Amino acid sequence: MAFIKYLLILLSVVFTHAIYALQPDVLLAKVYDESKHGNIENYLVSEKFDGVRAIWTGDKFVTRKGNAINAPSWFTEALPQVWLDGELWIKRNNFARVSGIVRTKIPNNHDWQSVAYQVFDMPDPSIPFSTRYQNYSQLVEKLNLPHIKAVKQHSFNSLQSLTSYFKGLTTQGAEGVMLHLASAKYKSGRSDALLKLKPYLDAEAVVIEHLPGKGKYQGMLGAIKVKTSDGQEFKIGTGFSDVQRKSPPLIGSTVTYRYHGLTKNGLPRFASFLRVREPL
Incomplete structure (x- = not known):
């Protein structure tokens, strides 16, 4: 059993290395x-x-x-x-x-x-x-x-x-x-x-929470809470269609958002949902 476990780990390392070896330098x-x-x-x-x-x-x-x-x-x-x-x-x-x-x-x-x-x-x-x-x-x-x-x-x-x-x-x-x-x-x-x-800046963040809507968005998504790669957390509440509010980006998915500069606290100003980033 120990040998099989070691073999699986070795194959995993080799496979992972092969995948990343293919990544082009661009x-x-x-x-x-x-x-x-x-x-x-x-x-x-x-x-x-x-x-x-x-x-x-x-x-x-x-x-x-x-x-x-x-x-x-x-x-x-x-x-x-x-x-x-x-x-x-x-x-x-x-x-x-x-x-x-x-x-x-x-x-x-x-x-x-x-x-x-x-x-x-x-x-x-x-x-x-x-x-x-x-x-x-x-x-x-x-x-x-x-x-x-x-x-x-x-x-x-x-x-x-x-x-x-x-x-x-x-x-x-x-x-x-x-x-x-x-x-x-x-x-x-x-x-x-x-x-x-570009006429606006864009960046990516991971969805960590769905926040419920109010008023005309009652029963639908109000906003998503996201986390950037450097640990910043903030909400995005605009840019969604009604269809997207009924079926919002999944928790854990990566979304692209647009924004217009940064606030004094370093957070994106006027952040707006653009699209779900599909893995390529």
């Missing part, structure tokens, strides 16, 4: 701060797509966490044996739909017809992003496939120009913009080389 964005990142002309700017981050490893798609994405063979068969980074996307404000399609174990060809792979990087630690942008643009152009697209990058020489571009996109429903330092070589982890600018 570049992650920090939040744009005008006071810190004022030299706009140093950045290439593109739309931020509200889809599912997908890394093409050269033979398959995986998520940021290293989980396999089961795309149809016709979707991937022409992709080259190089590392690509991008977003599986349908259109603005369609995150729930594309997330559902991507999480399906057996891909539905009809559903995947609406999905495009928006390539925004071709990682190479030896060259700057400005060159990588040229490389992935030329690659996508050569592939000439309707579902593989190169994310267009823009240059601006003033904050006013960036603001105008940002407002133009967000008023049409875009999630925001990404600023990529043109001279930066590829390096994994959260970095000033990649910045995100």
Whole structure:
């Protein structure tokens, strides 16, 4: 019995290591701060797509966490044996739909017809992003496939120009913009080389309690109490549909919320429910 127990523990360790070994090293964005990142002309700017981050490893798609994405063979068969980074996307404000399609174990060809792979990087630690942008643009152009697209990058020489571009996109429903330092070589982890600018901030927290509603929400959810990764607890009472109030996010589930800065106590200001974070 002791030997069997030891064997099971050993297999568990090996299996766990194998899972985490598959997790790709990717570049992650920090939040744009005008006071810190004022030299706009140093950045290439593109739309931020509200889809599912997908890394093409050269033979398959995986998520940021290293989980396999089961795309149809016709979707991937022409992709080259190089590392690509991008977003599986349908259109603005369609995150729930594309997330559902991507999480399906057996891909539905009809559903995947609406999905495009928006390539925004071709990682190479030896060259700057400005060159990588040229490389992935030329690659996508050569592939000439309707579902593989190169994310267009823009240059601006003033904050006013960036603001105008940002407002133009967000008023049409875009999630925001990404600023990529043109001279930066590829390096994994959260970095000033990649910045995100959104009309609001968002973050994640775990649901720890359901609070009952009052008045018109009698008998339904009034608010959820959540806990962040650094131990902060607060309530979120807005952003829910009536359907969600009748069937609220499960205790223990992770939710994404939006907010507008922090209070003097360091808590999210005007926190509003955005969505349940589905595991990918």
